[in-house]
Amino acid sequence: MKAITIPQPGDADALVLADVPDPEPAPGEVRVRVAAAGVNRADVMQRMGHYPPPPGAPEYPGLEVSGTVEALGEGVHGWAVGDQVCALLSGGGYAELVCVPAGQLLPVPHGTSLEDAAALPEVVSTVWSNVFMTANLLPGQTVLVHGGSSGIGTMAIQLAREVGARVVVTAGSAAKLEACRQLGAEILVNYREQDFVEEVRAATGGAGADVILDNMGAKYLARNVEALAPGGRLVVIGLQGGAKAELNLGLLLRKRGAVIATSLRARPADEKAAIVAAVREHVWPLVEEGRVRPVVHSRHPLADAPAAHRELEESGHIGKILLTP
Template structure:
């Protein structure tokens, strides 16, 4: 088969489309012929040598895919050759074939195209696990999403609205904010021109956000704590703004707030399987009803993954960038 390899870490040009050995499904795994994969920020970090795959995972980038099952390994039940699936991966999505533990498989939702489904696993699992399983967003509460026009952001807006929450977003342009509004965002903040702390305070009559989904990390830590409502929960899922920040414990105590930081890729298989099962139970029906969907910015040939990485680096996209073998 062919896959995107990284002979040496570096810029987008480090991604090389090469012939590699065909994988075989192991115990409890199926082999998926990949119809599409999707680009995530973690892939850019791996390309640069900053985010190695977890032990036992494929060395090729790619944290999600869609396709058809072409082989079934020992000990597998409930799945068959020919099934249309999408999957959460520890790696290997930038390839023509990838083995997947059955606990990380999802059926392609009703009404969703096979290629489009590649943009669902990572964002649905990230948002559901952080916003709902950890931060417990409830109807009537306010969610602040940083990077509202990203793949994760566009999905978070839709899920939060589907459960009856109010949604505030930050984004870097009027066009991105307009797209967030179309998806249901109630409070629109241009972080290049506005202070999100003040804008959120005004929009919520001084109460703040009950839950904040943050991809920036250190750069936003102090302002995020300031923006929390009483009993608010801050969920940190990225470090685009740095890794080390100062946490004012007095401010956090005054809010009776909580700060959590999670990653998805390095979780053990049982935890990933539990998240995937929860997504299938709670999110897949919303997708089948048409209330939630993947927002796809563009589709790029997988051999041209470098082009897709440059596009994500430039941050001009809205939603997911897909790769097609």
């Protein structure tokens, strides 16, 4: 098969299309012929040498795909050759074929195209596990989503809206903020011109945000804690603004707040399977009813993976970027 390899870490041109051995499904796995793969920030970090795949994962980048089941490993039940699926991966999605534990498969939702389904597994699993399973966002609460126009942001807005939460977003342009508004965000903050702490306080009568979903890490840590409501939960899922910062424990204590840092890729297979099962139960009906949808910005052929990475790093996109083998 053909896959995107990384012979040497580096810039986008470090991604090289090559012929590699076809993967064989281990017991409990299925092999999927890939129709499309989602492009994520984690892939960029892996390309640069900062985010190696966990032990046992394929060495090629790619954390989510859609496609057709081609082969079943020993002991797999509930899936058949020919099923159209999408899948959460630990790696290997930038390829024509990929093997995935059966517990990380989802059926392509009715009403969603096979290609577009690749935009769902990673972002939906990330948002559902962090905002709802971990931070327990409830109806009537306020959630602050940083990077609201990203793939994760566009999904977080829609799911928070569906549970009856009030959504505040940050983004860096009027066009991105307008896209967030159309998805259901109520308070729009241009982080280049406005202070999100002040905007959150103004929108909540001084109370603050009950949940904050943060992709920046160190750069926003102090202000995120300031923006928390009493009993608020800050969930850090990215480190685009660095990994080390000073934390005011006194302020956090007075707010009875929590700072939670999580990642999805390296979780054990049984934890991923539990998240995927929860997504299928709670989110898939919303997708099939058309209430929640994947937001796809662009598509690139697999051979043009460097161009897809450059587009992601330029941060002009709204929603997801896909690769199509």
